[in-house]
Amino acid sequence: MGARQLDSGCGTEGEGEADSRSAGRGGRGQPPAGAPSAERTPPPPPPPPPPLSAQHQNTAREARATVQALQERQQRLTAEVDALRLRLQSEAAAEQQLGHELEILRAEEAEIPGRVAELQRTIAQEEARAAEEAGAAAGALAQVRQHTDALATELRMLEETLGLRIEQIPEHSLLRFTFVFVDPREPTRPFQFSLQLVGEATYVVHECTPPVAELQGLLDELNQNPTLFYAFVRGMRKAFKRSIGLPA
Secondary structure, eight states: OHHHHHHHHHHHHHHHHHHHHHHHHHHHHSOOTTOOOOOOOOOOOOOOOOOOOHHHHHHHHHHHHHHHHHHHHHHHHHHHHHHHHHHHHHHHHHHHHHHHHHHHHHHHHHHHHHHHHHHHHHHHHHHHHHHHHHHHHHHHHHHHHHHHHHHHHHHHHHHHHHOEEEEEEGGGTEEEEEEOSSBTTBTTOOEEEEEEEETTTEEEEEEEESOOTTHHHHHHHHHHOGGGHHHHHHHHHHHHHHHTTOOO
16 A cells, blocks of 8 residues: 555656656747747847958059059040041041042043033134234234335425424324424424324324314315325415415
């Protein structure tokens, strides 16, 4: 009887220890019923990195300098690329302009043979016209010389027979005729008129002293027939005599 009570007491203790271990395992997962829940604390910050060594600092500085140099080089290359792009654009525009000018030159070159032929025709026409005008001028000059020679002969006769002196006034293209021995009362008294040839065969009288009434009529006859020059000079001498009341 006493042994059975001992076994009963041992069984009770074993069950108590099992319950206690079970309670202990359950306690690690969940807090006991009725106990306040504990708040979780944040993890501590990582420790600061150890200071760099001198070699590492030099390497970092060199790396930064390399990066800066590469950035500057990139900027220079970018500027060079932009400048090259502008240059290419300018050269393309210049090439286009040269192409346009080349087309114009080619068009003008194609027109050159026609222009040369036209100029040759014009030159031939001008040469023919010049030769014709030269022939006409030579004929006119021959006529003038012939007329001049005839006048010179007549003038010598007038000087000898009429007491006539003839002076040339080059600055005005005039011939001045001076008669003497017109007035018996004053044999050396001059009677003058100046004659100018305008064009090929038109005469104009200047400075008629003393004035004579027949001047215009005599001049009209001379211009109608220039071969009457000798008759005109003699007519002027007679007109001077009548102007002073003497018979011609």
